[in-house]
Amino acid sequence: MSWERxxxxxxxxxxxxxxxxxxxxxxxxxxxxxxxVFALDNRDPAxxxxxxxxxxxxxxxxxxxxCSPLYKQHYRLTTGECLEExxxxxxxxxxxxxxxxVWLAGA
Amino acid sequence: MxxxxxxxxxxxxxxxxxxxxxxxxxxxxxxxxxxxxxVIGAEKRVAYDRVQLSSYFNGAALDDLAMTxxxxxxxxxxxxxxxxxVVGIDNDAKSLLLADGTRESYDKLVLAxxxxxxxxxxxxxxxxxxxxxxxxxxxxxxxxAAKNAKTGVVIGGGLLGLEAANALKLxxxxxxxxxxxxxxxxxxxxxxxxxxxxxxIAALGVEIHTSKVTQEIVDGETGxxxxxxxxxxxxxxxxxxxxxxxxxxxxxxxSCALEKGARGGYAVDNFCQTTxxxxxxxxxCASWQDRIFxxxxxxxxxxKVALGxxxxxxxxxxxxxxxxxxADMSTKLKLMGVDVAAIGNSRGSEDSRFVELMDExxxxxxxxxxxxxxxxxxGALLVGDTSDYGTLLNLYLxxxxxxxxxxxxxxxxxxxxxxxxxxxxxCSCHQVSRGSILKxxxxxxxxxxxxxxxxxxASGCGGCSASVQKVINEGLSAQGVEVSKxxxxxxxxxxxxxxxxxxxxxxxxxxxxxxKHGKSHVHGVGCNTCQPAAASIFASLYNGHVxxxxxxxxxxxxxxxxGNLQKDGTYSVVPxxxxxxxxxxxxxxxxEVAKRYDLYTKITGGQRIDLFGAKLSELPEIxxxxxxxGFETGHAYGKSLRTVKxxxxxxxxxxxxxxxxxxxxxxxxxxxxxxxxxxLKMAVSGCTxxxxxxxxxxxxxIATDKGWNLYVCGNGGMKPRHADLFASDLNDAELVExxxxxxxxxxxxxxxxxxxSVWLESLDGGLDYLKQVILEDSLGIGDELLSxxxxxxxxxxxxxxxxxxxxxxxxxxxxxxxxxxxxxAAALPYQRVRGQRIPAINLTPAAEEETL
Numbered sequence: 001m002s003w004e005r006x007x008x009x010x011x012x013x014x015x016x017x018x019x020x021x022x023x024x025x026x027x028x029x030x031x032x033x034x035x036x037v038f039a040l041d042n043r044d045p046a047x048x049x050x051x052x053x054x055x056x057x058x059x060x061x062x063x064x065x066x067c068s069p070l071y072k073q074h075y076r077l078t079t080g081e082c083l084e085e086x087x088x089x090x091x092x093x094x095x096x097x098x099x100x101x102v103w104l105a106g107a
Numbered sequence: 108m109x110x111x112x113x114x115x116x117x118x119x120x121x122x123x124x125x126x127x128x129x130x131x132x133x134x135x136x137x138x139x140x141x142x143x144x145x146v147i148g149a150e151k152r153v154a155y156d157r158v159q160l161s162s163y164f165n166g167a168a169l170d171d172l173a174m175t176x177x178x179x180x181x182x183x184x185x186x187x188x189x190x191x192x193v194v195g196i197d198n199d200a201k202s203l204l205l206a207d208g209t210r211e212s213y214d215k216l217v218l219a220x221x222x223x224x225x226x227x228x229x230x231x232x233x234x235x236x237x238x239x240x241x242x243x244x245x246x247x248x249x250x251x252a253a254k255n256a257k258t259g260v261v262i263g264g265g266l267l268g269l270e271a272a273n274a275l276k277l278x279x280x281x282x283x284x285x286x287x288x289x290x291x292x293x294x295x296x297x298x299x300x301x302x303x304x305x306x307x308i309a310a311l312g313v314e315i316h317t318s319k320v321t322q323e324i325v326d327g328e329t330g331x332x333x334x335x336x337x338x339x340x341x342x343x344x345x346x347x348x349x350x351x352x353x354x355x356x357x358x359x360x361x362s363c364a365l366e367k368g369a370r371g372g373y374a375v376d377n378f379c380q381t382t383x384x385x386x387x388x389x390x391x392c393a394s395w396q397d398r399i400f401x402x403x404x405x406x407x408x409x410x411k412v413a414l415g416x417x418x419x420x421x422x423x424x425x426x427x428x429x430x431x432x433x434a435d436m437s438t439k440l441k442l443m444g445v446d447v448a449a450i451g452n453s454r455g456s457e458d459s460r461f462v463e464l465m466d467e468x469x470x471x472x473x474x475x476x477x478x479x480x481x482x483x484x485x486g487a488l489l490v491g492d493t494s495d496y497g498t499l500l501n502l503y504l505x506x507x508x509x510x511x512x513x514x515x516x517x518x519x520x521x522x523x524x525x526x527x528x529x530x531x532x533x534c535s536c537h538q539v540s541r542g543s544i545l546k547x548x549x550x551x552x553x554x555x556x557x558x559x560x561x562x563x564x565a566s567g568c569g570g571c572s573a574s575v576q577k578v579i580n581e582g583l584s585a586q587g588v589e590v591s592k593x594x595x596x597x598x599x600x601x602x603x604x605x606x607x608x609x610x611x612x613x614x615x616x617x618x619x620x621x622x623k624h625g626k627s628h629v630h631g632v633g634c635n636t637c638q639p640a641a642a643s644i645f646a647s648l649y650n651g652h653v654x655x656x657x658x659x660x661x662x663x664x665x666x667x668x669x670g671n672l673q674k675d676g677t678y679s680v681v682p683x684x685x686x687x688x689x690x691x692x693x694x695x696x697x698x699e700v701a702k703r704y705d706l707y708t709k710i711t712g713g714q715r716i717d718l719f720g721a722k723l724s725e726l727p728e729i730x731x732x733x734x735x736x737g738f739e740t741g742h743a744y745g746k747s748l749r750t751v752k753x754x755x756x757x758x759x760x761x762x763x764x765x766x767x768x769x770x771x772x773x774x775x776x777x778x779x780x781x782x783x784x785x786x787l788k789m790a791v792s793g794c795t796x797x798x799x800x801x802x803x804x805x806x807x808x809i810a811t812d813k814g815w816n817l818y819v820c821g822n823g824g825m826k827p828r829h830a831d832l833f834a835s836d837l838n839d840a841e842l843v844e845x846x847x848x849x850x851x852x853x854x855x856x857x858x859x860x861x862x863x864s865v866w867l868e869s870l871d872g873g874l875d876y877l878k879q880v881i882l883e884d885s886l887g888i889g890d891e892l893l894s895x896x897x898x899x900x901x902x903x904x905x906x907x908x909x910x911x912x913x914x915x916x917x918x919x920x921x922x923x924x925x926x927x928x929x930x931x932a933a934a935l936p937y938q939r940v941r942g943q944r945i946p947a948i949n950l951t952p953a954a955e956e957e958t959l
Contacts, residue, residue, distance in 0.1 A: 006924055006925050006928070007924040007925055011924045012924065013919075015632075015657065015660050016659070016660050018922075018923070018924050019922050019923045019924070020923060020924045020925050020928075021923055021925055021926075021928035021929050021930070022928070024930045026923070029924070032630070032632075034276075034279045035311075035312065035630050036312050047674070049674070049675060049676040050676060051672075051676045053922070054664075054667065054668065054723070054922075056634075056635045056638060056660070056661075056662075056663070056664075056667070057632050057660065058632065058633065058634035058635050058638075059597070059628055059629060059630045059631070059632045059633065059634060060596065060634055061444075061596070062441075062443075062444025062445065062628075062629045062630075063444075064630055064632070067634075067635040069664035069667075069672055070664075070672065070674065070676075072635065078310055102924075
């Protein structure tokens, strides 16, 4: 696995998602400050549309989720699992932040 | 007892949860008229809820933790001496020696001194940055130390250690937990449950180090302190909290003949009497049959027993209150958001029978220990799902035989339903049964708060709150009372209640609202139900920009990007065309923008034009051009006023009796930007022929030859409802005043996403009640409603104009942090149908959002 630098750490807004291109695909990065930084494939598995980065961050039963803007399924930030439809799952992407930048796992 | 004799003097040493409970029980029985009561506490604060300490870091104030006030003690006539430490007992003279050299006499003495945090004898444990987690003073010290720290270590992976770790995490520290045993919570959990708990807590970003023996604390390199473990590993940290168990405060035994139990603590008998006459010990400083009970529930039982014995021995009461015969140590709690419960002998023994369930993907582990016949529960362990705790605890406590398979009890919901009995114990801390709660409800208690006050249920560890609420709801339903629905799992309040709380307390942001009025949570972010509801409330109350002050994160899909999200991930753009009136130049401007961005164009049912297919990053440019052409946002994305539809009215129509277009434009410009519980639609018809279909709108206005008739709370769409006639023959000013009041009353009192039609039907008294409030001002809030609406009208801004002009807001519409890295191929294909562009893909059919 190779790491690709996508931006400066300061380019990530806090408390919400933003998308980044890496190896030709869009990845949603969620910078939740003290709760950590998470990354999922930006593609919403329920609709096939690339927009998970635009979802709301939710806490349900103590776990963090992103709520898909289209049909409101919840995907767990740590694993990509879908709360409502277990057969769906957003692909988890490895993300790392250090002083040199925000890095995503490439192809 | 004659009046000339002075009252016997009772001294309670310790003002913790148990000491306070003793005093409370005493005063509630009115016994202070027979006794002189003095309470001596070493801490400077009156009794507070030690169980909930970490809620302080979740936003609770120290005063929120208080279980009582000094004023309450004064009202009871109980003397209170805080910040005073007892250092000796002279039982022959019946007198106490205090640290400041003064003495206090007593006739009966109750020791409720509690316990202190145990600090293992490790070299370096006294270094700066090493602390304990037991009192509010400790909280403040930890908070102060955390300001200059990035990392924190908790030594101790038991219940209290994990509480302390939660506190450090809430303070924003990178948190480590160091446990001596090979697993977390070794006292309550077995290895499997411990491992699952570890995985769950580790997933929250807390690092767990088990089987680690700390040998020494020295200067660190990447942190101020360094822990050296027996296995040679090192861990650097900026601060360290010891939470490795508690030890009873039992140092008064040196000054008299108080005997101690094998594990410390003042030895007591079944009446909580120590080995010294007239001296009692209760709570964590007492040792009964060499056992110490480190939970509040047994402490409260001891308080009851000791009090009963004291008043009986003083001949104030005839009967004493029974014996203390040990206590059930079952417990259910949420540790860093993870549900954990232990019942009875939760660790079982090697040769005991058991059934267990490990649902690894769901993160649930349950184990029931059984008797030799396999049909009676002797203990249980639950991790990840404690919803059956009450059922299992009752089965354990009652010793009932399990009907059918014990394994069936492991599956929530599938468990055989137990007949509900009034003897079922709901709150184990205060020993409150289902029957007591139902009786309180029958006597008028209706809320959790009421029940806490009159039965004490749910005021101990709080773990039974949900069960208590369920019983309250049962009781209320039995009375035919409709049970109010909480907003979501984060708020027990309805939208209306939250609106009032925000208004009264001036709350303007979600974090404050959640901290002050929310339920238990870990991350403090809420969900997609409460976030938009809060955003709508803030907008109705303060009307700032919906995307400013971090409120963008609260907005639902459409509000979040000021556009209507379509099924392919693009947005539609709807400029406001008030009253449906538009100049040819403006029509041309819309056409030009649509052509430039290849937007699919359609006339809506609300007399305006919808432009589909705009990419997120194109929105600011598109709006810049529309604004330059004189347009403003149409709020098609908002729970707010959409359009005021009109017929052409008296300006052109042969039959029109009033200027309906003019009135529609006036109303649309007045209420545009008002955020409401749901979308609002209006219409104005110029005569009784009703061409604008005003009776199908939230607010409908129909011209008469004398003025205007006002109709309210109609609806088209899924559940059509004809609007009701509210007032007749109004002049322009009267009409606007009534609409102001009706709308603001709706905004203040409706539930989330409740249209006016449903709201009216939900009002007790319906239309007549609404008329009383608005037309007769029966609540006396008419002027307030008007001024609130005027404030909203005066603070209107075009959200799109502000968004394109403000760089921080505009940046929100940049979809990618690295747009330069985008692949060249278009992501989604389109096709052209009837000369316009539409998505070629056939995606999941959407519940089409109306975008009038």
